Amino acid sequence: MGWSYRKSIKAGPFRLNLSRRGVGHSWGNRLFRVTRTADGRRTLSVNLPGGFHWRKTLGGR
Incomplete structure (x- = not known):
């Protein structure tokens, strides 16, 4: 099993997600979110x- 990291910083309706x-x-x-x-x-x-x-994914890599 490998190591992972995830941290989320909230500021009102905006969220910054930090990961590896x-x-x-x-x-x-809570009802509608764009990520x-x-x-x-x-x-x-x-x-x-x-x-x-x-949930619908709009764009690929």
């Missing part, structure tokens, strides 16, 4: 009450 692969960021709230990962992928997430969620 690099830096990513996201913007939104840009360290490797360049963009993801839209919609989370509804009751455990329902929808």
Whole structure:
């Protein structure tokens, strides 16, 4: 099992994600969030009450 690192810094609706692969960021709230990962992928997430969620990846590496 390898080592990993992940740290998230929140500032209101903006979140900065630090990991071993690099830096990513996201913007939104509990219901709707747009994320840009360290490797360049963009993801839209919609989370509804009751455990329902929808996620779509918009861009590849």
